[in-house]
Amino acid sequence: MSPAEWLVDLEERTERLLERTWLARELRDTIGHALTIAVVQAGAVGTREFPERALAAMKDTGREALSELDRVLRLLREDAGPMAQRSTLALAGRLVESARGAGAEVAARIGGDLDAVPGPVSREGCRMLQECFTNVLRQAGSVPVSVRIEVFDGLLELEVHARQPAESGGSRGGSGVREGAVLLGGAAA
Template structure:
């Protein structure tokens, strides 16, 4: 268990990530004050002089993206290290440009931490390697980390592996510390988390909308097919059977078109996508319901063709579900449809008598009627379904302002 980190590649990529951070202060120290025989003061100067320019450079918006990609690649190796976005694939590291001064400040803190921690780990790593060489009896010239004490243990050859063990412990511990700091300073900001949450919510809403589309379209087509087939078999009339088959064919073709459109949405292809049907195609719904044996009377008032696109499309689906519900639960009964486009609101009412001896379903108990209420709520309206005056009614009111 204790040796497991030593056989993981991520342990050494983290250590390398820190070593890269030490390049800037070492280069600055070679220029001033010089590192031929460095003292503690020399290393302090070499570590502090680059802080202002490094922090200023980290304030650039693109610096956060660069640091995030490096952290993903070297602190969290794997396929997710190359995925763009805020904290994707479980790394918790943002790889987007800074969107606020808070993000810039955290990036600057990270850049300074990485530089100073890298310099400290570099000095200690070199010193431990030199200690191992000295303890093994190898002659070592004046070390680069000359400010640290030189080991001198007589007959300490058997202690030579000890600095190497300490170096491995340093590699593991420093890498874990750097990862924790990266998660805190390079993690997604509140704005990025909210954006990710909004995108996830949009995806869920889209999935629910697609599920409703499939339920309404395919449910309507299958209900008509079942009712038409049953009526044709009971009638035993070749002419009626021909009409029933034609209605089944038409509703099936419309359902296939809706299915293809929904599948294109799921595949997210860039090609042209068929537009969803609107209320201007309501005559097709009414005719298909009539062909199943239901006596449908419709009253349309107001400029329905001028309704906003979202209202027209959702009203079409709600009318489709109401007719499907009537045919499925009541059979070929008289159905009254009223559609009204008023200046400030849109009204839809579908009513049919409750068959004798058949108790009506509980209001809103089905997923279809629940979908009607959801569609109405999304448009700021309301929907009601239940028994009133001996009729089963579905009533929808949508605001137009």
């Protein structure tokens, strides 16, 4: 094998490894979010406050997770183009409603044209928002959460703040959010 052929082969293997890593992260985020919603809701079944909307949230989130699982598994086929099929910030409203259905008190403000956000940024922003909700629900439970999504000239600002219970000891999640922000030239606190 010539050095040029070796380099092409190495680049192809690297690209496949990066794609598989992305797919694994997609599966973890999607299934983790759905399971967190279900676990939070299942923990509330025995209480008087358990509303019918919680059951609806579990059902809707489960359906979405199964759909996402099917989508990601289809991407494992070599003939699929994964980047064009990933979820975008167009799902932000559904993610907010899903978190509300799980009991989080979400105050959301979405401003600007989400369609103006470049594809890679929109897809990563969606994944980051999903991870934030999953982390809040898993670690802090049903606490007040504020979400602000602003788009200015195609640039995205995404803020998620949650009040943590005094006994929680702080967040253990968020590494995927920081990783995604840095990858896109941004920052996460």
